[in-house]
Amino acid sequence: MDGDVEVSGENPPRKLGVEDGVAIRTDVCELATPAEAAAFLRTTVAKLANDRYMGVGPGYLKYGRNVLYPWKCLRAFVDEHTVRGL
Secondary structure: OOOEEEEOOOOOOEEEEEEOOEEEEOOOOOEEOHHHHHHHHOOOHHHHHHHHHHOOOOOOEEEOOEEEEEHHHHHHHHHHOOOOOO
């Protein structure tokens, strides 16, 4: 991060960082659970599990038996699958 900024007026104050000119939250987890990823993509946890099995879908990592989705991969997946104007 280039620099951290505290947002006052909140209890506890949020910390914002600046990355590539975009303010991002630095106090939240960078990894999503399958349930969080499914909610973000408006699908089901079972669909994500099937996508992993088929080798399609957003990037993920396994930590032991846990499956986690980096938010960066989820946003990239949405960008890659966004249909642009005809």
